Amino acid sequence: MKFNYLIPIVLGIFFSFFMTEQLLAEENKEGIEVGNKAPDFEIETLNGEKVSLSDYKGKPVMLNFWATWCPPCQVEMPDMQKFHEKHEVVVLAVNLLDTEMKRDHVQKFVDEFGMTFTIGLDGDGAVSSKYRINPIPTTYMIDSKGIIRHKSLGAMPYETMVEHLNKMD
Structure with missing residues (x-):
């Protein structure tokens, strides 16, 4: 007792x-929903280098899936460039190359929009399949531990990018 x-x-x-x-x-x-560990992948960049999502562990990452022919992607790119320039965050923009008419369109688009962040080329659609991308753009905000903290379907304005970055770590 x-x-x-x-x-x-x-x-x-x-x-x-x-x-x-x-x-x-x-x-x-591991998974593609908020709270899951973001699935790792390796991809070739527009510059011909290989990068993995895990290369950026320890840093917040904005992972964006896009295509040159996508009007909301075109609207979003200036905000992504501004975000990249003003904040300590890795921006990895994965182009759905298998949906493009020509690879040259990607370089032309990057030059036209003055994009200075890393451009990955998903040539066979493996990365977009792994993340089940539909629609584009789709953006994941991933914290420094590799955990997805926000998922956005459609164009994300600059203010929303900043808001979700501030909620991480």
């Missing part, structure tokens, strides 16, 4: 520990 008061305390500690472990397990689960 003397220790009956300990039972609720011990159970409370046990359930608190269990719930914390469950939350940590969810964050470490």
Whole structure:
């Protein structure tokens, strides 16, 4: 009888520990939804280099999927460039190259919009398939630990980019 008061305390500690472990397990689960660990991939850049999403671990990343023929992508690009210039964030813009008429269109678009962030080329659609991209643009805000903190379907204005960056880490 003397220790009956300990039972609720011990159970409370046990359930608190269990719930914390469950939350940590969810964050470490790879997937494409908010709270999941972003799936890693390797992609060739417009400059011919290979980059992986995991190369940017330790830094916040804005992962954007786009195409030159996409009107909302065209609207979004100046805001993405401004965001890249004004904030400590990696911008990785993955072009859906398999939907383009010509590869040259990508370079022309990049030059026209003055894009200075990393442009990945998803030549066979493997990365966009992994992330189940539809519609474009689709943007993921990924924190420095590789966890997706925001997912946006459609063009994202500069103010929204900043807002979601400020919510990370």
